[in-house]
Amino acid sequence: MSTLTAMPVDSGAAPVAATRDNEKKGRLYSLDALRGFDMFWIMGGGSIFQTIANVTGSPFWEGVAVQLEHPAWNGFHFYDLIFPLFLFMAGVSTPYSVGREIEKGKSRSQLLLRVIKRGLILVLLGIIYNNGLQIQPVSQIRFGSVLGRIGLAYMFANIIYLYTKERAQMIWFAAILVVYWLLLKFTAAPGFPAGDLTMEGNFASYLDRCILPGKLYLGIHDPEGFTSTFPAISTAMLGILTGNLLRNSTMAPVRKVGVMALTGVVFLVLAQIWNLDFPINKNLWTSSFVLQVGGISLLLLALFYYVIDIAGYRKWAFFFRVIGMNSILIYISGHFIDWGYTNNALFKWLGQLMGDPFGAVAMAVSLVFVKWLFLYFMYKQKVFLKV
Template identity: 45%
Template sequence: MNPPLTQKKEDRLDVSSENFSSATHSPKGTSKRLLSLDALRGFDMLLISGGGTFLVLLKGKTGLAAVDWVADQLTHPAWNGFTFYDFIFPLFLFIAGVSLTFSLNKGLSMGLAKKELYKKTFVRMLILIGLGIIYKNSPIPFFEPSQIRLGSVLGRIGFATFMATLLYLNFDFVKRLGTAVGILLLYYAALFLVPVPGYGAGDLSFEGNLVGWFDRTFLPGRLLQGTYDELGLLTQFPALCLTLFGTLAGDILAKAWQDSRKIQLLLLAGVIGIGLGLLWSLHFPINKHLWSSSFIMLTAGMAFIFLVMFYVVIDVWKIRKWAFFFQVIGLNSLTIYFAYSFINFRYTSGKLFSGLYAPMPTDWHPVMEALGALMLVWLFLYILYRLKIFVKV
């Protein structure tokens, strides 16, 4: 196994103004790649794309309570509540904000005007919305437009990074923090004070919430949950706050400060976020489906904590060999997202490895098949890494 990213590769992969999947860190004017951000992104994308499926399939097979608990943490609650799996997509939105800080600053240092950066991020948003529609609707029902789902993970990332770009280039640290807090407070007030026809105000049930009514009324096409879509219209705004919080973390990391100061500030932000999220949940339940304000604060706080953990181990202590597995994924995050959907790695896994696990009990076969698929996906990404092929938008 090769060591993580030589300087030669870092130079080739430095962030451009239109590429938000990587970050450079140059507080003293020298290009230094944040390997921790690549690793954290890879860890996150592995779970977003379904790389943890084999862990879910382990439930009830080992007789170990800890394994069953981990499996339960990789599924979403039916409505209110929280599991680790709820944290995965918010973490990516946060990471996008961290990367955005470095890429925009690099664009400005290269002499690009704000107007040019707006244009690039707007075009990128449109491309991601299009790719998201393809991903969520394949095969696309071209002749039944009412069955096309418009909400998507990629579309949400595109919208969040575009809006965060507008705010980052015009608002300082304090104003962006105030904007994020203001959005969460307004969202909180809207869900409790705006009456929903037939249900009234403050109804946070599956059928009666304002988010669902807004989607049913204004969002064309198919809604994932029938009465609403968790990637619909109103939830775009609280989700945007995660990317704004990410830009705050990026600002801290980009400062020419001692690592100890950066770590203290990131940890403090994480503790405050988690504390406020739990406190807010006493009245506004933690709910990923609604992207409730308490959910945003909780996951933002967790994102700060995860970022600082990866940063300390990889970029401060320089303990990096273990992170290479995730860095390979993080450098091709869009590729793994689409590969798991459009390439049947589990079928190939069965064809290649089923003879090895055939003697095992039959209920273990899906577990081994999923594990083999994960190995094949990583090998595919490693080959792309060796060939220096990185798919970006």
Template identity: 45%
Template structure:
């Protein structure tokens, strides 16, 4: 099967925006809705808006790996297309490394790097993990563009990582101790990772987590390759995504009792589960948006998705909640016990119009 360049997928920008929506306040809105209304469905939804304490999985745990999956889907479009135009793999190195470097720096700034309190600064970050894992996946992808070869890379990373976590002994804890203190991830972070650790004895964006996370980025790359295949119909692509997604989730269910799902140390089962769900979500968004052409509703999320890094950083820099309180405080006071819900809804509105302003001015901050 031959692949060629395709126009930009609306589904990809929409899915990215949908993912970011939960980070910028969607989670807070549904938490407040559940807590204040006590509606059964809202309460159930609200319970999914937190990370699992250690073992297990909540919907909120999907946000980060889904974003990485989406960044992987973009690799064939952004990089393979350049190779098809005659660029060599070495000519793509600066672009990949520049993106990685900027994301690492932005991650450090997000963690408070501009305060210059380096003795308490956390070096590891969400953006840093995205950048480095992307670089690992991108370098593998541009050198081994074949679908089957990249599939073996994904399997190799997942199996190798599982062996590392389950077989390699940690001093004073032994092998296979998947606890905050005793995991091989925690041990490596305490030895090699400079700065403050998010979990005191471990970091969920630590060194080994980054390597593991490159696997789900490569899963996204496989999805991107499928999307670019000319010889597959759109419905066949959707079918492939559904089959892969169900298979990954099924494999997770078989393994979870002996190899638990743990986001904080990014176990291979966590990759399998989130990768499976990501394939299913991509199938749904691609089918509805790019195949069936139901696209008007996507604008709300596309405005967010087209400036995902901008809003992620802006939330840390700009006090959007204060603006919401200023504009909607009077209205919210009329709703009694529900005023928190109104103010959070106002927060989402303020953030969206900030992004809409950038959209209208054609300002898209990309890395």
């Protein structure tokens, strides 16, 4: 299963002269930093701003807090970006990992087995994350999970990557989105009109109710259901195509930033247009949602890549890189570390010193700090959780 392994840690020297070499054979500092930025929000960063909103009652902070919650159904908030951004970055990593192994002479059949193994391990970890290790009836087990979707989407996207050229990968990306749109547009659950996209009436949720064992997260719908994993493959494919651009293209690094930024803007415009017929909806991972989060992901990576890997401003990003290099570890850590207990043991005095109401804010900040210190210790020991 997963292993803790020692890996080399980049020294942090300015990358300006070595950008092309890093693109070809090394880890992208910007990718680790962006992954850490992404994970920051679910390891407690979001709670900090929600706590500020609660204690101040400020309309501004309440507006920020709303963005750190998922919409009930249709629509888009910032918090909807976190999951697909992580999946997108998993795709970006593929040319640096699987692609490099191909160049070293590994056969595609060997890499296929490794990809399938990784995908299934993530599915298993997702089931454990949802349900723990206790024995219980199958009817009480939730099989859909965040890690499971990452595992399946990563696996199928990497299989496409292994056996197709870049042009075909682009076709796969677009075809999956179009097929999923047509599937939901011309079908529905029994008793509902074709194209019904309500939670009860959409065909994806209905299909999950028919084929998924165990329980669904919302009873009649699971936001990480099997059917809506299909378009998530396109999210991972977009990451792979972006990784191809960064690692294999001969164009200048600054031009790569321009391509990512322009493509991101185009995707955002197309997402708004498609939203008129196929609403942006994370629960269903609609095709318009894929374009929306894909556009933002491209813009964020373009920004991080330019500032960190091209301009060489790395020091500010170290905080996020420490998180990003052990992202899965911090995600599952709550199942074997009582972070609340640890935080109270170390910093309860700080909350008491601050007093009401801002003591709660201090404790929310210290919780993130405690988790970061744990990750920093792992980073200094060069120990990272790999799947």
